[in-house]
Amino acid sequence: MELSPINMPCDEREPDRPAQPGTFPSREADVSAQLPGERCVDFPVSVVLPAGGTGERTGLQTPKQFCSFLGRPLISYTIQAFERVSWIQTIVVAVAKENMDLMMDIVQRFQHRKVRVVPGGSTRHRSICNGVLALGEEEEVEERSSAGRPKVVIIHDAVRPFVEEDFLHKIAIAAKEQGAAGAIRPLVSTVIATTSEGYLDHSLERAKFRASEMPQGFTYEVIRQAYERCTESDFEFGTECLHLALQYCGTNAKLIEGPPTLWKVTYKRDLAAAESIVKETLSRSACVLTGGLTQAVALAEALQKAAAALEMELDVIPDLQGDHVRYLFGAWNFIQVSVSRDDLSEVETLLLALQAENRALLHPLVVILVHLSCSEELSISQRVAQPAAIMDLASKAKLQNILLYGIQLHQSKDGDLWERSVLKVAEIASALIRERSPALVGQLLQA
């Protein structure tokens, strides 16, 4: 059956997705290894994340930066995007006083190492200013940071989680050279001037204007002076740091076109979009463990082909020994193929290894037990005992942010039947990995 174009998903790799999302330190590490020195920044750079919003203005119960997807608040994703960058020293997060405890809790829970939490102000500029001043005190705060006062301060929004290292690098270098630098994007809509009565006055020539986005970078001196010199009115009503640098320091910022990944989480729909980006990136590949048994290897290789058609890459390995230990540290999805009857020991070993490494700290891991039953007839104990054991194991693993599911298929000598079963295992596994549903853990699904 041919796929009709109507059913074609929008499956192109597009520019709004991070190629190396900030959320994936292990992959990022690989890339750095390939490009030695290319991103080297030889001056101190720190970051200020204004996150002082309390949601009051928008009438929300939870301010956007503290809203969660996949079990983690948005601001933690953003922090991580900076934390993984080796040349960034301190990340100052300015939050409203009533959210200080919540923020400290997030820092501790997700083990953020470079973060300093300071009280925000009543407006965006006041929060940023507090963050900048806190960086100035770094010298005094001994042992807190070896960095001292930074040369360049990068300012970013807590609600833009997908900023990438290479763009941060551009901003930092340009800020050092020019005093100030900022991300811009083409305008997505025509900008129009309105009359006071609500009629069209004129429309702007789109090519001459740009949207000012984040991140922005400043030398420490420029941003500190800008805040020292600006007025109460600027603090109260202003929103644009580049404007302050121009007006109070005479610094014309260098403008750099950023990627669409810089987009800002504004509406609830944007949280769904952010979740889908993270889920998709987590779901591109999985590691299949066979134990080296012939039957299991044959099934794993058949699964590999079927999954490729579903745009998921499977790496088939016997176990996590030797060189393959890298999967223990890098993979987000594991498929354990089992041909023995009631034996969950392989999957238990895998779960223990993952827990020992605290691998599911930042993202839920998926572990799928694919159980190949070879006898044509099932014993009753097999049908009843194993599901209960898997459910039990899954309940415990879930507490560690590991999502365990089971899929059962029957060995068949009928080639067509077998092929259909394998395809079904691949479809179910792919769906489980993409959806990462906590409600379905422990289920033993039938292929």
Add this chain to the structure above:
Amino acid sequence: MELSPINMPCDEREPDRPAQPGTFPSREADVSAQLPGERCVDFPVSVVLPAGGTGERTGLQTPKQFCSFLGRPLISYTIQAFERVSWIQTIVVAVAKENMDLMMDIVQRFQHRKVRVVPGGSTRHRSICNGVLALGEEEEVEERSSAGRPKVVIIHDAVRPFVEEDFLHKIAIAAKEQGAAGAIRPLVSTVIATTSEGYLDHSLERAKFRASEMPQGFTYEVIRQAYERCTESDFEFGTECLHLALQYCGTNAKLIEGPPTLWKVTYKRDLAAAESIVKETLSRSACVLTGGLTQAVALAEALQKAAAALEMELDVIPDLQGDHVRYLFGAWNFIQVSVSRDDLSEVETLLLALQAENRALLHPLVVILVHLSCSEELSISQRVAQPAAIMDLASKAKLQNILLYGIQLHQSKDGDLWERSVLKVAEIASALIRERSPALVGQLLQA
């Protein structure tokens, strides 16, 4: 265990979601009934949807308007948003010649009744102009439309699927009165002017400017004249219809602030956002069928409470007889509670009724069989026979866009155990309804 704020999802009903999404004709019908005459438009209004993009410009294989989610292309959602509005007569869709067949196929497949497909032009303005001219021919096209030439033409983007009737109403009325009207939104970013060397020149005062969005409305005369009088350069490089009306007809458009739902699907992440909005709206409630049996009613009522805590509303009814037949036409999710052993006849009857009404034409329906087994010990036949029968039924239902799943739970006299089982059924049902995963149909899940 208390929910920590970290885990709090962003659960507020927000303004980027349609209260009455265009995708839900039955609900919309209810609302119209409540507000008789309020939205009455007593002059002919038709719509032009420029959808001529071939994806070439963005390098995509599939142009955005033809990308699908939940089995239906984006443009069909947009068409439906207009089609359900009683006072809109014709929807002219202008598509590139190479996509004419695809578009006709979509119209036929999703049974769009008000659509006329015309060839688009090489630019946005040329496509809109073709659409407007096609509306002018309406008089000549006998029997095609009883409407004749429209008084007002609404122009909209094929990739803004969530436009609502009350806003269309405002645009239509203002267009008739003023000659032209358009949706505006506050600017989301500071707009800045750049020097030719890529430095900041100045930033615009945000309060004085607005983003021009869609829909826009024009009297037929104004939009036709604007296109008759404009230049080749306008056709080639222009993007703003309001600008043409001002320049060539002297018509200052009335600008009306639109809701955030007018947002445009631009990136792949936006498709995920659109999908999440539709999924969420489809998942707010479900209809529980008990057959009237005491045990089933008790379970259904317990489920109702558990689901309420998961923010899903369950309506418990015995069957679809009498007044309850309205659920057959309005609900998107059905939970059939069954206490009999191997009997799938109730769910089969439900599936037949849904198929007879072609209820899953526009959205996949979810049907969940909740099977309450009352004997403590299970017979072998029960464990083996029923799963196969459910899988078989599910495979057939899937062909009709109905997603059938099973959940099994055991009656227990232990109050705590029973409560946990009921909660688990609610969690699993809620996850199945929200995720609408085709890969998991036919599974018999354990609570």
